Amino acid sequence: MHSSLIRTIKAEGLKLKRSPVWLTFLILPLISAFFGTGNYLGNQGILQNEWFSLWSQHSLFLCFFFMPALIGTVCSYLWRLEHLRTNWNAFLTAPVPLLCLYLGKLFQAVKVVILGNIWIFILYFLCGKLCRLETDFPPQAPEWFLCGILGGIVICCLQLALSMVIRSFAVPIGIGLVGGIGGMLIVNKGAGLFYPYSLYSVGMRANNPQMTIDLKLFAVSCVCYAVLFCGLSVIGLRRHEQ
């Protein structure tokens, strides 16, 4: 099992070679940071809480709009590789457990989320420095980063399940986008911890960096959703017929 998992992770990594999907993860956070910083500088009369205010502007569009769609793009791409031609035949006749085949794809999606989050926080730090913010960099940022990754993993699991079943490339991305926007409404109603698409933005404290969350409940919610969507995906793989 262990060696099979390493093999599938390696194989999925090889499939992503020369893939353009990385570009979106480079560009969209950059756009978000650019407009977020511009918005912060243009509204300093209202936004007076320095790093927190800057983060609220950076994270608003990124967490609710861009990130779910971005994760959806990566997941759609990962499955599109198999949906094309007769690639499902080769995929399902590989001598590795189906769970490993699925986890290989999940690993790549999560890797992109982690790298994307690192990039987001680098941009946040650099923009803060460019704005000459006088206070210290928020000590809560590592927690936002880690919680964001955990919430991102849930979206990865959900989007992978959708993209595995739906052969279209765009439809799961659209679902991700609508899910992310819906997440904003649900967070506003205080139910963000129970809706999979809002777990990323809740974890990242999007638009509200001083928000406090029940970390235990957050972690339990993330784990439950991740296990549920992983389980559904593996059942789907087992039932998949060519």
Add this chain to the structure above:
Amino acid sequence: MKTQNLIETKNLTKQYGGVRCVDSLHMQVPQGAIYGFLGPNGAGKSTTLKMILGLARPTDGSITLFGTSVNTRNRIRLLSMTGSLIESPSYYGHLTGEENLHILQTLKGCPEADIDKVLKIVRLEEARRKKVNHYSLGMKQRLGLASALLGFPKLLILDEPTNGLDPSGIQEMRELICSLPSEYGITVVVSSHLLGEIDQMADHVGIIRKGQMVFQDTLEALHAHARQQIALRTGRPTDTLSLLRRNGLEAAKEDDYLLMPMIDDERTAALCRQICEQNIPLYRIEKREKSLEDIFLSLTGKETSL
């Protein structure tokens, strides 16, 4: 010593909706054989091969691979001894041929040196660093075969591997397949809807029609069906039929002719003499040969395409 069957199916059935695509199929593929799985388009060849590989679930029946009944627990072990090319080659077009093989080599856990070996076998060494999207159809097909050969499995399942190839590509693929059992000890199952192709490649044949196995034996046995006959056309067929019966020859009427089994020249001469002695006008006496095509058509039905 009895040869072990590498594949054995019993009552294998696949039903989609109310239609039985594969119907109580008994398939036996001996070890070391090139088994030609022959049948018209839509006869159930691909579905059968998919069930053997676990890509489709049988509605009924059992599959034994390498002497072991196939189930979810031994799926990985059995797949590791099997290579396949189903329907058309699977590949990632944005990657080179070599990178595609590297992915499969990683998944199969076979040595990296196998990539060079299989590229050499299918003669794709020069195109190894070219993106597969830029390959010709023949090259993609050869890459598909190379992928199936990675790890040098004991069993190779090839579904219509010459589909879409030009005549030289077909010849090349045929030579490659024929060399596999002797050079690498690989048992090959190759499906086709073309009798001539199987005739030139296989040593065992299974013919499927509407999901049912209508013939399964060695190619020699199939050829034995291609028997010679003598056709007679006379002025009084009924009297001729009685005369033939008196000589211990069973004949069947077909159009204006009487068809009887092949006999030697002396007996033929004696028979002609008797016909003339009875004043039966003898118009024609011909040697007829039932071709493999005739047999195939009689087994699979003339309405189906070849």
